[in-house]
Amino acid sequence: MKRVNAVVIGAGAAGGIVAKELAVAGLSVVLLERGKWYTANDCRKDDLRNQRTTLLGNAFGPEDEGNPRVWLDAKGQPHISLASEGGYQNNAACVGGGTLSYGAQAWRYMPQDFRMKSTYGAPAGSSLEDWPISYDDLEPFYEKAEYEIGISGDYSGTPFHGPRRRPLPMPPVPPGQEFEILEPAAKRLGLHPFHIPMARNSVPYNGRGPCMRCRWCCGFACEVDAKNGSQNTVIPVALGTGNCELRTECMVKEILVDDHGRARGVAYFTNDGHLQEQLSDLVVVSGCAVESARLLLNSKSRLFPNGLGNRYDQVGRNLQGHHYTGAIGYFDFDTYDDVGPGASIAISDYNHGTPGLVGGGMLANEFIRLPIHTLDRLPANTPRWGLGHKQAMRAWHRRSIVVIGPTQQIPQASARVTLDPTVTDKWGLPVARFSGNVHPHTFEIGEVQARRAEAWLKEAGAIHTSIMAGKPDSVSAGQHQAGTCRMGNDPQASVVNRNCQIHDVENVFVIDSSVHVNNGGFNPALTIMAIAYFASDALVHNWKGTGFRS
Amino acid sequence: MQDGPAVAQSLVICNTDRDSSNRQPWMCRPSRGSARTRTPRTLPKTRRTTREMAMFSNRKPGSLTRRQFVVAGALGSAVLVIGCKAGKRGNWECLTDEEARTLAAVCDQIVPEDEFPSASQAGVLNYIDRQLMRHYRRHRGAYRRGLQGVEAASRKRFGSELASLSQPQQFEIISELERQNPAFFELVRHHTLEGYYGSPRHGGNRDALSWRMLGLAEPPIRGRAQYDLRKVSPS
Numbered sequence: 001m002k003r004v005n006a007v008v009i010g011a012g013a014a015g016g017i018v019a020k021e022l023a024v025a026g027l028s029v030v031l032l033e034r035g036k037w038y039t040a041n042d043c044r045k046d047d048l049r050n051q052r053t054t055l056l057g058n059a060f061g062p063e064d065e066g067n068p069r070v071w072l073d074a075k076g077q078p079h080i081s082l083a084s085e086g087g088y089q090n091n092a093a094c095v096g097g098g099t100l101s102y103g104a105q106a107w108r109y110m111p112q113d114f115r116m117k118s119t120y121g122a123p124a125g126s127s128l129e130d131w132p133i134s135y136d137d138l139e140p141f142y143e144k145a146e147y148e149i150g151i152s153g154d155y156s157g158t159p160f161h162g163p164r165r166r167p168l169p170m171p172p173v174p175p176g177q178e179f180e181i182l183e184p185a186a187k188r189l190g191l192h193p194f195h196i197p198m199a200r201n202s203v204p205y206n207g208r209g210p211c212m213r214c215r216w217c218c219g220f221a222c223e224v225d226a227k228n229g230s231q232n233t234v235i236p237v238a239l240g241t242g243n244c245e246l247r248t249e250c251m252v253k254e255i256l257v258d259d260h261g262r263a264r265g266v267a268y269f270t271n272d273g274h275l276q277e278q279l280s281d282l283v284v285v286s287g288c289a290v291e292s293a294r295l296l297l298n299s300k301s302r303l304f305p306n307g308l309g310n311r312y313d314q315v316g317r318n319l320q321g322h323h324y325t326g327a328i329g330y331f332d333f334d335t336y337d338d339v340g341p342g343a344s345i346a347i348s349d350y351n352h353g354t355p356g357l358v359g360g361g362m363l364a365n366e367f368i369r370l371p372i373h374t375l376d377r378l379p380a381n382t383p384r385w386g387l388g389h390k391q392a393m394r395a396w397h398r399r400s401i402v403v404i405g406p407t408q409q410i411p412q413a414s415a416r417v418t419l420d421p422t423v424t425d426k427w428g429l430p431v432a433r434f435s436g437n438v439h440p441h442t443f444e445i446g447e448v449q450a451r452r453a454e455a456w457l458k459e460a461g462a463i464h465t466s467i468m469a470g471k472p473d474s475v476s477a478g479q480h481q482a483g484t485c486r487m488g489n490d491p492q493a494s495v496v497n498r499n500c501q502i503h504d505v506e507n508v509f510v511i512d513s514s515v516h517v518n519n520g521g522f523n524p525a526l527t528i529m530a531i532a533y534f535a536s537d538a539l540v541h542n543w544k545g546t547g548f549r550s
Numbered sequence: 551m552q553d554g555p556a557v558a559q560s561l562v563i564c565n566t567d568r569d570s571s572n573r574q575p576w577m578c579r580p581s582r583g584s585a586r587t588r589t590p591r592t593l594p595k596t597r598r599t600t601r602e603m604a605m606f607s608n609r610k611p612g613s614l615t616r617r618q619f620v621v622a623g624a625l626g627s628a629v630l631v632i633g634c635k636a637g638k639r640g641n642w643e644c645l646t647d648e649e650a651r652t653l654a655a656v657c658d659q660i661v662p663e664d665e666f667p668s669a670s671q672a673g674v675l676n677y678i679d680r681q682l683m684r685h686y687r688r689h690r691g692a693y694r695r696g697l698q699g700v701e702a703a704s705r706k707r708f709g710s711e712l713a714s715l716s717q718p719q720q721f722e723i724i725s726e727l728e729r730q731n732p733a734f735f736e737l738v739r740h741h742t743l744e745g746y747y748g749s750p751r752h753g754g755n756r757d758a759l760s761w762r763m764l765g766l767a768e769p770p771i772r773g774r775a776q777y778d779l780r781k782v783s784p785s
Binding site: 047055056212214338375384386 | 659660661662681685739743744748749751752763764765766773
């Protein structure tokens with residue numbers, strides 16, 4: 001098989017962008033993806049089998065069969081989890097990755113999010129740290145992501161965001177009924193509500209039409225392809241250059257290392273199960289936080305007996321996601337208008353600056369709800385079955401609003417991905433094993449955020465409210481997983497440098513949410529994309545023929 | 551909504567999810583009682599060899615779980631599907647007619663009839679029966695044992711099968727079930743609600759009746775961004 005300049009592993013938010021940037025710069029690229037390439041035709045509108053409600057399995061991978069993971073409970077007991085179960089901490093496995101079926105909120109982190117330790121100091125037991133890059137370093141690349149991927153929204157209602165040079169390329173989708181109810185209430189509370197930035201066309205953009213406001217949004221592939229992910233933006237551009245080859249249903253086994261400690265390519269299983277080698281000048285790992293860490297740990301060699309980049313036992317640590325808390329409000333009038341995407345209004349007043357709290361998070365209304373989501377979101381003391389439950393469904397499905405938000409987690413080195421000693425997947429590779437839990441201060445912040453959401457709903461006229469703030473006693477990762485290959489200047493306390501290059505292996509990069517030092521109080525997709533542009537820019541800048549300028 | 555502890559699934563063989571995904575709502579079978587031809591049972595056409603089995607195993611050789619031993623043993627004696635169709639063949643893919651009658655009564659207590667149809671009238675049994683051959687294969691044993699338990703309780707208390715009891719008597723039995731066997735009750739409760747409120751493509755929620763009940767447009771209306779509905783309708 002022909003040697004290429006770069007192998008990019010994972011065609012998700014970051015991998016698609018890296019492949020495109022490298023291919024446009026003239027490098028030959030092979031983009032390997034474990035899953036399949038779905039299209040808008042695969043929307044299917046299946047309430048019970050999509051990427052968000054996975055009762056009957058994951059719509060966009062991985063399949064339940066042959067892809068187990070293991071998680072440890074508070075007592076240290078291992079449990080095997082299927083890919084569609086909660087303990088799996090799943091993110092989609094397909095071309096586009098999570099961006100095929102995400103809700104598409106496309107937030108910039110705030111300047112303080114990159115300076116958490118300097119701003120607040122690290123709470124006891126945490127591994128809170130500053131990023132080696134700042135918001136200002138990333139700003140041009142946020143902008144590039146917003147324009148190349150296509151983001152709609154309007155930040156003008158709030159002062160709580162970092163400086164930006166240009167507005168978003170598209171206006172927000174017109175407000176739905178929940179926006180109309182929540183906006184005046186937020187203003188009465190002295191807050192600054194605004195339109196959520198979304199990777200969703202509100203007007204024709206990039207050759208595709210706008211959102212048609214249907215009920216099947218978050219968790220589904222968009223029926224009219226108005227939702228923007230890497231699969232319908234950068235990956236087609238990458239393939240169009242003629243420099244990039246996309247191979248789907250290919251599972252990478254390990255990164256191959258030569259005697260000088262440099263990567264020489266990857267070994268992967270093709271879709272028919274053959275082990276294949278692809279030699280390359282550099283390797284980019286973009287498999288998302290869990291699978292990227294697992295691949296590095298599985299890439300053991302004489303020079304790297306504990307896995308690639310893992311000389312100081314840092315790979316897999318600081319696993320984090322978002323601790324979602326909020327409240328549900330019940331109203332005596334119809335709040336539901338059956339107009340998607342539902343989530344439309346947010347406040348970022350509470351992301352930073354609350355005395356006694358290390359950070360916070362944004363609060364927004366929830367994506368449009370399907371009946372299956374209302375089942376366990378009925379008022380307290382509703383009967384759980386029988387006529388009472390049926391009547392409550394009729395009474396409240398159209399009369400409730402959920403305000404919820406991603407609380408920024410306080411990272412801990414003990415929350416981590418390791419390799420399970422016994423369980424392997426269908427390719428015979430050791431699977432990811434989760435251990436650790438969520439830092440207690442995260443729960444404290446989450447509790448405060450939930451009360452704030454409740455206050456907003458009450459101001460909007462809710463007649464009953466209930467708080468949604470669980471305290472799971474295991475790791476939190478899921479679709480917002482991050483942190484396992486931390487970016488940093490100190491090779492002993494991080495895995496990659498500010499350009500996402502593994503400290504002691506010059507030609508291997510980890511470019512995805514794994515490098516996040518902390519995960520912001522926002523959905524991470526746009527930051528993953530901005531970092532992908534940032535790291536690709538540095539990579540291309542330093543690239544000379546088949547190696548790097550020294 | 552997770553269903554109990556996770557089990558290694560990779561050894562269970564018939565993966566017919568793909569078949570179900572191609573089925574359209576109008577292709578789903580009528581519920582019990584109506585005359586129809588039997589749909590072929592969707593068993594795998596080819597059986598995996600032991601080598602392939604090993605390839606799909608979650609564990610290294612020599613560390614089989616007890617469950618895997620059971621499956622492996624079953625394979626050895628060429629019995630592929632555990633526990634389905636223990637009784638005589640009837641109108642269902644997995645359930646026997648007796649089990650279906652009992653399950654219908656249980657489901658109809660969870661979503662009873664009022665001015666809108668009950669669970670079994672909405673095709674929830676279709677949903678559960680089909681999923682017991684597909685994604686919920688692992689719950690077959692729980693259903694078999696659980697339904698036997700319900701029947702035994704019903705006969706012991708009222709001397710008759712559950713389906714022939716009055717509504718208050720059935721309610722009493724199901725309330726008792728919720729207390730005595732919460733694991734099975736929760737399983738049935740979840741599956742019933744999924745079948746009633748979930749997507750019609752899986753055989754439940756016939757004609758999207760629960761969505762209509764909740765006032766959702768069916769078929770759904772798209773493209774509302776272009777119109778200000780308040781200007782054209784009184785609401």
